[in-house]
Amino acid sequence: MDRYLVISSDCHAGLPPERYREYLDPQYRETFDLALPVQEEMTKLMEKQFLVGDINEEWRQGREHMLEGAWDHSRRNEVLDGDGVAAEVIFPDGITERNMPPFGAGISLPTEGIVPELQWAGARAHNRWLAEFVALEPTRRFGVAVVPALWDIGEAVKEVHWAKENGLGGIMIPVMWGRQSPYHHPKYYPLWETCQELGMVVHFHSGPAPTEDYFGPAPEIGKERDHPAMPGAMGIYISEVAWWNVRPLTFLIWGGIFERYPALKVSITEGTTIWVPEYLQLLDQRYAETHYSAKLGDYRSHLSMKPSEYFARNIALGASCMPRRETEMRHDIGMNNIMWGSDYPHPEGSWPFTREQVTESFIGLPEDEITAMLGGNAIRFYGFDEAKLRPIADRVGPTKQSLRGPNAASE
Amino acid sequence: MDRYLVISSDCHAGLPPERYREYLDPQYRETFDLALPVQEEMTKLMEKQFLVGDINEEWRQGREHMLEGAWDHSRRNEVLDGDGVAAEVIFPDGITERNMPPFGAGISLPTEGIVPELQWAGARAHNRWLAEFVALEPTRRFGVAVVPALWDIGEAVKEVHWAKENGLGGIMIPVMWGRQSPYHHPKYYPLWETCQELGMVVHFHSGPAPTEDYFGPAPEIGKERDHPAMPGAMGIYISEVAWWNVRPLTFLIWGGIFERYPALKVSITEGTTIWVPEYLQLLDQRYAETHYSAKLGDYRSHLSMKPSEYFARNIALGASCMPRRETEMRHDIGMNNIMWGSDYPHPEGSWPFTREQVTESFIGLPEDEITAMLGGNAIRFYGFDEAKLRPIADRVGPTKQSLRGPNAASE
Numbered sequence: 001m002d003r004y005l006v007i008s009s010d011c012h013a014g015l016p017p018e019r020y021r022e023y024l025d026p027q028y029r030e031t032f033d034l035a036l037p038v039q040e041e042m043t044k045l046m047e048k049q050f051l052v053g054d055i056n057e058e059w060r061q062g063r064e065h066m067l068e069g070a071w072d073h074s075r076r077n078e079v080l081d082g083d084g085v086a087a088e089v090i091f092p093d094g095i096t097e098r099n100m101p102p103f104g105a106g107i108s109l110p111t112e113g114i115v116p117e118l119q120w121a122g123a124r125a126h127n128r129w130l131a132e133f134v135a136l137e138p139t140r141r142f143g144v145a146v147v148p149a150l151w152d153i154g155e156a157v158k159e160v161h162w163a164k165e166n167g168l169g170g171i172m173i174p175v176m177w178g179r180q181s182p183y184h185h186p187k188y189y190p191l192w193e194t195c196q197e198l199g200m201v202v203h204f205h206s207g208p209a210p211t212e213d214y215f216g217p218a219p220e221i222g223k224e225r226d227h228p229a230m231p232g233a234m235g236i237y238i239s240e241v242a243w244w245n246v247r248p249l250t251f252l253i254w255g256g257i258f259e260r261y262p263a264l265k266v267s268i269t270e271g272t273t274i275w276v277p278e279y280l281q282l283l284d285q286r287y288a289e290t291h292y293s294a295k296l297g298d299y300r301s302h303l304s305m306k307p308s309e310y311f312a313r314n315i316a317l318g319a320s321c322m323p324r325r326e327t328e329m330r331h332d333i334g335m336n337n338i339m340w341g342s343d344y345p346h347p348e349g350s351w352p353f354t355r356e357q358v359t360e361s362f363i364g365l366p367e368d369e370i371t372a373m374l375g376g377n378a379i380r381f382y383g384f385d386e387a388k389l390r391p392i393a394d395r396v397g398p399t400k401q402s403l404r405g406p407n408a409a410s411e
Numbered sequence: 412m413d414r415y416l417v418i419s420s421d422c423h424a425g426l427p428p429e430r431y432r433e434y435l436d437p438q439y440r441e442t443f444d445l446a447l448p449v450q451e452e453m454t455k456l457m458e459k460q461f462l463v464g465d466i467n468e469e470w471r472q473g474r475e476h477m478l479e480g481a482w483d484h485s486r487r488n489e490v491l492d493g494d495g496v497a498a499e500v501i502f503p504d505g506i507t508e509r510n511m512p513p514f515g516a517g518i519s520l521p522t523e524g525i526v527p528e529l530q531w532a533g534a535r536a537h538n539r540w541l542a543e544f545v546a547l548e549p550t551r552r553f554g555v556a557v558v559p560a561l562w563d564i565g566e567a568v569k570e571v572h573w574a575k576e577n578g579l580g581g582i583m584i585p586v587m588w589g590r591q592s593p594y595h596h597p598k599y600y601p602l603w604e605t606c607q608e609l610g611m612v613v614h615f616h617s618g619p620a621p622t623e624d625y626f627g628p629a630p631e632i633g634k635e636r637d638h639p640a641m642p643g644a645m646g647i648y649i650s651e652v653a654w655w656n657v658r659p660l661t662f663l664i665w666g667g668i669f670e671r672y673p674a675l676k677v678s679i680t681e682g683t684t685i686w687v688p689e690y691l692q693l694l695d696q697r698y699a700e701t702h703y704s705a706k707l708g709d710y711r712s713h714l715s716m717k718p719s720e721y722f723a724r725n726i727a728l729g730a731s732c733m734p735r736r737e738t739e740m741r742h743d744i745g746m747n748n749i750m751w752g753s754d755y756p757h758p759e760g761s762w763p764f765t766r767e768q769v770t771e772s773f774i775g776l777p778e779d780e781i782t783a784m785l786g787g788n789a790i791r792f793y794g795f796d797e798a799k800l801r802p803i804a805d806r807v808g809p810t811k812q813s814l815r816g817p818n819a820a821s822e
Contacts (some may be wrong), residue, residue, distance in 0.1 A: 182625075187629075212595075216596075230597075231665070231666050231667050234597055235698070235710040236665045238707065239665065250647055251624075252640070274689070
């Protein structure tokens with residue numbers, strides 16, 4: 001027990017694109033064969049649009065072998081051991097844009113430029129593969145099924161049942177709803193009810209944002225942009241993207257979803273945690289405000305608790321690569337809601353320097369709080385089997401000594 | 412000099428709808444006559460949608476006479492005197508939804524369901540009337556022209572010149588751009604250049620937000636909604652609306668607009684001020700972050716200053732009805748950027764209890780800081796003539812004694 005049990009609440013896995021074929025329902029394979037070269041072309045264009053192709057390529061150099069952990073069972077265990085991570089929560093999009101499920105069924109789950117039926121087919125293909133991947137190492141791997149929930153709630157409910165029956169522990173639904181209904185709409189009630197009943201955790205994973213606003217409309221395939229570069233587009237993206245990821249929570253809270261489904265669990269993943277104190281203060285203020293409420297009609301009598309109370313009870317934060325300044329704010333953010341994550345194998349994640357980054361962010365904090373943020377909160381929220389994970393942690397986890405501050409000996 | 416010189420950075424004025432006819436270019440009057448009953452019907456529907464019709468009606472009871480200050484010269488001076496306000500910045504939409512310029516040329520400046528040419532015609536009609544209204548009392552009234560800048564930059568630039576020549580001091584442009592280009596797009600450069608050159612202040616006024624997301628799609632005129640009520644819609648609106656109002660600033664800062672136009676002045680009006688510290692911290696962090704920047708390409712070398720430095724230099728905050736908890740945060744928000752406002756004649760404003768609200772928010776703070784927030788910052792930012800306003804303030808302003816804390820005598 002001299003080592004921490006570390007759980008990464010944010011990891012990614014996915015097959016090389018061509019290997020999704022065999023997991024697709026047969027009737028979509030012909031379309032898949034046609035779409036595959038287009039997807040590869042799109043990937044290149046996207047790398048070009050985001051100006052990150054060369055940089056990511058450089059980052060991958062010499063790491064190809066360990067990046068195969070994105071889909072390879074043994075390699076993945078090697079990586080996790082190396083990182084000191086006992087268990088993980090697995091989202092799609094392995095090596096970022098390189099291992100996306102087909103037909104727009106990756107993290108961004110777009111609502112434009114896709115065909116809902118195909119997006120569903122892609123999601124099911126990924127979920128089938130993921131269930132196999134989790135089954136190879138069920139103690140260490142918590143799989144998150146992709147559920148394009150906007151189009152057809154009946155289909156979504158069916159997929160939640162399938163995921164549960166096949167060993168997956170949660171679902172990821174779209175962060176942005178485009179022209180579909182937002183998440184306070186009553187049409188989603190059966191989805192929340194099913195997730196509550198089956199104990200399936202609902203996830204919103206950061207990434208989506210209105211990139212057309214930032215970069216301008218995407219050019220047609222094979223063409224150059226017909227407008228000048230939009231200065232600072234990436235700066236806008238990284239300033240707004242966390243807000244878009246938190247946005248569904250505003251709709252769920254005011255929509256009374258946690259009032260109707262008090263045991264529903266929602267994780268906001270890789271959206272930073274720095275926004276939490278001001279966000280909760282704002283919502284609580286709006287909830288309490290008699291000046292507004294008197295003039296705007298009744299918007300709160302269906303809520304028996306303050307927004308911050310629903311947050312404390314129903315929400316957890318996938319705190320990927322949590323920086324030092326955020327661990328120092330931990331009590332304002334919510335000591336019980338923070339779940340550290342590594343974001344392997346994404347370039348913005350902590351791998352292969354996880355041990356160093358964890359040390360920088362957590363060194364010198366009280367041991368029980370480190371225990372909670374690095375793993376304890378995730379064990380409770382996701383229901384990991386601590387007894388089974390303990391021997392793994394005892395072998396690979398960071399030592400408690402390594403996270404004691406320089407003054408610990410003299411204390 | 413024993414009274415404060417108070418300037419309201421956020422007031423509203425507008426004609427009763429039918430009286431805009433004479434200010435319209437003649438070729439639009441026939442359309443106006445057809446559209447007027449539709450606008451009146453829309454107003455009723457909107458009040459119903461927002462569930463505020465009855466409440467606002469009740470608020471207006473017994474105040475009709477003084478609410479005529481929304482368009483009546485003498486009445487307005489009476490109201491301002493009563494509020495202790497020496498001068499004001501005037502936006503459209505007098506009694507909220509009751510005095511909107513025609514054809515969607517009010518505060519919300521929608522991009523859907525309107526005809527750009529007509530929106531322009533409505534804006535020009537309002538601007539003509541406003542120029543007359545300001546001319547009746549030019550020392551006390553700073554007029555903000557409505558400029559639907561999204562559609563045609565040439566037209567926008569012409570209108571800025573017209574506004575300047577006709578005694579208006581700034582422009583209000585849309586908070587939301589719909590499917591048009593956001594404000595970092597180079598197409599807007601001539602607009603910023605003109606505003607800088609003429610010293611015209613650019614305003615974003617709170618109000619617009621994606622209400623369809625909250626309330627569902629608007630029903631057709633005369634029909635009921637074809638979907639169930641969306642629970643908590645108003646709670647979502649009041650939790651998000653300030654964010655939408657600040658959003659253009661993110662695009663301007665990262666777009667390098669304040670780098671290219673270092674003397675451009677922008678006011679963020681009625682958007683609360685509580686978001687400022689975290690917002691600037693986030694943007695500065697993103698600006699400084701080497702981890703991100705290395706992997707996302709160059710998004711900041713066109714900025715010679717930190718985002719918070721542009722903010723301090725180029726931005727002012729129309730701090731309407733600033734509550735006590737925000738005046739207590741004044742140093743984190745920006746002591747030189749805060750400009751108090753009353754929001755007369757809107758129901759959510761401080762009128763007719765402005766003196767009481769000002770006392771509650773400012774009592775006991777240092778005299779020089781009260782001076783700055785209640786008027787000094789606005790004098791500097793907008794260029795009000797302090798010498799001419801002083802005699803008015805000496806007659807109507809709140810006494811310095813009235814804002815001294817209970818302990819002041821013993822200090």
